[in-house]
Amino acid sequence: MNFDATNRWVGCFTQPADAKQMKHHVIRITVNGDRHTLAVAPHWTLVEVLREHLRLTGTKHGCGTGDCGACTVLLDGRSVNSCLTLAVEVDGREITTIEGIASSGGELHPVQDAFIAHGATQCGFCTPGMVVSSVQLLATNSRPEEQEIRHALGGNLCRCTGYTKIVEAIAAAATQGEEAEG
């Protein structure tokens, strides 16, 4: 197989052990701008491939059943639960994880700056998912009302902050974005 320079071949995995061994599928995905070609087992979820194979551990695994939102990533620009997305399904698609939210030069997204300034992260485990969901929200609604923010975060659980400072941070990032535009 031939791959161009930006393509990384990450194909060397421990062989699944038992007789039920299933065929691996080769997928090509772009993650935070980097292209990867991977051999994945059909039952691997995107979160597992991101964390265990690409070692992009910023995306968290809090439940595995779509309830907590810690695993939220952008798939072709739309937020999804990477724990409920099969890796084979994302062949040919573009993924943005929390590691790809800041600019490649390292400049933080306004949502990230606002999370820091407003104290919107405590233990931080929900934070990657919260940030990705917030980025998604502001991309579709640049000036959300408080209730819209709260509704949009329905798929992201936090046990530390009571969401107050998260909601404040998103509102502040939205205002800031607007000022920057206007």
Place this chain on the structure above:
Amino acid sequence: MSRQTLIGKSLPRPDAKAKVTGGAQYTDDIHLPGMLHGALLRSPVAHARIASIDIDRARALPGVKCVITGNDVPAVRYGNWRLVPELQDETALAVDKVRFIGDEVAAVAAVDADTAREALELIDVEYEELPAVFGIEEALAEGAPHLHDAHTDNISLTRNIDYGELDRAFEEAFHIQEDVFTTHPVNHAYMEPCSALARAESDGRITIWTSTQTPYYIQCLLARTMELRENDVRVIKPHVGGGFGGKMELRPWDFCAAWMAREIGRPVKFTLDRTEELATGRRRHAVKISSRIAFQEDGTITGKEVRAWLNGGAYNGMGPTATFLIGNFGAMLYRIPAYRYRGLYIYTNTPPAGAMRGFGAPQALYAGETQMSQAAAALGLDPIELRLKNSMTEGDEIPGVATVGSCGLKECLEEVRRISGWNEKRATLGRGHGIGVACYSFISGGVFNWFNTKYPFSSAEVRVFDDGTAQLSTLAADIGQGSDLILPQILAEELGLRMDDIRLVTGDTAACPQSDLGTWGSRVTLMAGNAVRRAAKEVKERLFEMVSLKFDLNVIHELECGDGHIYAKNKPKRRIPFGEVVAMAQRANRGEPIKATGYYTPRDCGLVSPAFSFGAQVAETRVDLDTGKVEVEQMYTVHDCGVELNPMAVEGQLEGSIQMSLGYALSETLVMQEGRTLNTTFLDYKIPVAADMPPSISKTVETFEPAGPFGAKEAGEGLACPTAPAVVDAVYDATGYCCNDLPITPEKILGHLGA
């Protein structure tokens, strides 16, 4: 130049950037070369003798590297209560018997997580089922089956408190408020599931990365179960995604990771599933509380009697401490001249209960505060008036237990009455709309040495460098509450440096001074904060000596640190950059680095805590009288946490507490059936989401706590207590229904309304 430049500032967390960019590393994020993945086989039955375990098929599965059962490892009993070895009743893997659904029976390590899980299905265990007990009454019934052979019944611990002339108080009472309450089990629901990764070093020592609030306990207990010396175990605490009391014990996966890593010479990692967490994890105790309070006609409390039965589950762990705390918090907040407490800690075949934010106080205060509001109704008094009449004040003594060094309870009540518009609203909002109040008090760290540590309760080492920076090392464990922010903030304040001048070394037993008991009981700010200050003071003394020589000042206390300099208080222009002074001090000491270690162990402050926080909270609710659904519309909180070191961090604690406590009051409960937890996903175990949260207004009443660093005391756990009783009281105001069996559900309300 003014002092106290950083105290009271809402500085952001130093680790915030790592957290918002995905760079913060939690245990499961760590990958070591050759690492294996572990999985645990758990008991499917509540109580049984293990007739046989056959692991041959699992071992034969390609990719499986190690399988262990309770027969393969030393049967060392462990538990946090080292002071009372009889309370240490747990083994890492079941020996002979299983005692709850989820009890760990065997562990597998394999090349990948899939194989590990598949191997579990190949372990054949034959159980001989035994009769089981699930509830308090069943467990205490005559002839009930026993869980532990060391006991002749299912009572693991009793705690009695007696003072004052209680019988007379009740004989002479004008009104006796007597009620029985029950509470339900709830889960911490920290977002990061438990995880542990262990590596055996070539010399046989163990390094373990684990999601814990208490690295030091893990070190001690893991060493004991592995039959190693304490210093042969190195515990590293990476970032921890919340704990709330649920991560303060050695757990089977810590042990299994370490044991198997040593056995096979490859690192082993375990990470729990959310379903394991919810189905088998520690939980807040279900408690039955029977309580009566004696009042005089004017509302003065003359005595109180509390009896509590705690459903402890199958093993003690840390749990029995709640028996003590319910006793203490039964008699806090108000002046209670006579008190009797009987607490029983009871074994049942359910997943063990443990510490959870407030650890006994939420249950005790739910009962006690609900009674205060009900008593006010019975006495024809306003609930806030009744509380004000009896409220504790500074200097009050709880016999044999503690002296209250600072107390803003009265001010909190008055202020919350004002900001909530209480007087205009109580009993006047109309049917379906109500307002309710409740108070809390909490400890700032525990005094009682139940872990039986040989070290100080908190320690901190401070080193200073000639480039004007400092290093703080402490084992105080940040699990999200923010000690990695507050402790450097305290040090920066003491040394007059900026936050980014402080390098923090933490969470590693091999790199931090011995010791710190970890994060629980809201102890860190006070205890570790004091240790930091002591270390800083010592360093400063040495630096001030240098400056005095240079300035020719002979009285040391005339110097001060600030703005990156050391300066003369009266002549602030006479100053030397901090780093230069460090260089001077080093030169004068043959280059020896300038460092000091500060320690803190509470002394002469009774049995409970060096300091107590207080607060009052008001909830406004609307009840849909047709559906019974409760909507909390507004929260008002006024609390006394001493001097607020970082208001943003304190607010964060309050806001998180309200979320957890609204869940406790209204939506969260572990649904149990014959020892089985039925709701094991977040779809079914419902913690409040952003849209469920009411607006909240809060204020602080500032007192100065003499025992705390810069006058501070706790703000993390007490706030988890008043919300449930405040909502209960508000629902009572709205509907006349007083909930004595948490959680409040629409069905209970409708039942009362006769709908």
Place this chain on the structure above:
Amino acid sequence: MRLPRFEYHAPERIEQVFDLMESLGSAAELMAGGTDLLPGLKLGKRSCDHIVSLSRLSELKELSFNEAKGLRIGAGTVLADVAAHGPVRDRYRMLASAIADLATVQVRHRATVAGNLCNASPCADTAPPLMAMGAIIEISSSGGRRDIPLEELMVGPGSIALEKGEIVTAIIVPTPRLESRSTYIKFSPRSKVDIAAVNVAVSTTTTRGRVDEVEIFLGTVAPTPIRARRAEVLLKGSHLSESLLASAAAAARDECLPITDFRATEEYKRHLVEVLTKRALMTTTGIA
């Protein structure tokens, strides 16, 4: 939580789906968004050796409206797109509002209406509104196409009226009568983002205080979403009054068959059916 092992197929032509489903039979599960299927597999509530994914079938991503034929929702269209579709927002407001409160943003970006219906959960949020709007299910197989009313699709929890080798290819919703008014209420006593304890969809057409047409569908209170026929009979042709709505609501209460679960007990669900049906009827008829 990890998935058990299975084989994965993602055909690009629909005939291949039919072939696979026919040859694999009960060993295979179809997957649209996977938001029901994958949690079910992880939790051990279901199992399969093969997953046949619909993700590569662009023909199923259709979403179109025309006045004569109504709304056509391809089985591969995700909920977020349905809810954002102009005609859906204008003409099928009940459906749009049901989707807005279904699950979470992330799930709505993956999940489909077809998956919601074919999962055959009694609490499926799109079912009562679509039933009230008279939705038709287009079923295809190598043998051809057939249409059935949505009401006939679900036969019990997790079970649908498809033959081996058949799949749902589209949902067709007739253009709503302009005069009709409808509303959907999803009720959870615990949280604003939750699976329903009871859901009610009501659609009514009235002229001069008389009920001409009425559809009442109840979710979560029987093995499948059900039609409150007795309540409808009471209403149809009658003159509107509060007491009429109350007796219709009481009839709905009597004809449902709820069971106790984590979210509510049987008795409470019955009570909710009465309260919510009445509220929904009050909203659509304007009687207060």
